[in-house]
Amino acid sequence: MPSFYRLSGEIVLVISNNKDRYYVVTPKACSCPSFTYRGGPCKHQRKYFAETITTWQNPSPGPRGARQEPLQDA
Numbered sequence: 149m150p151s152f153y154r155l156s157g158e159i160v161l162v163i164s165n166n167k168d169r170y171y172v173v174t175p176k177a178c179s180c181p182s183f184t185y186r187g188g189p190c191k192h193q194r195k196y197f198a199e200t201i202t203t204w205q206n207p208s209p210g211p212r213g214a215r216q217e218p219l220q221d222a
């Protein structure tokens with residue numbers, strides 16, 4: 149059996165360590181136990197979607213600390 153199938157640019161089937169099933173891996177999710185219990189990115193995502201994961205882990209910071217000061221009468 150092949151170790152993985154790339155179904156499309158964003159879906160890859162990766163065989164499990166036990167070779168008894170395939171995991172469905174996409175840039176945002178994976179059906180393996182590692183992703184299920186610990187959250188992504190798992191080793192499959194890092195391997196097959198390295199570039200996508202990089203941008204996912206480093207989102208551009210949004211506006212923060214934009215606190216409005218209460219207006220005061222002079």
Ligand SMILES: [Zn+2]
Pocket residue numbers: 171173178179180182183190191192193
């Ligand atoms: Zn995985």
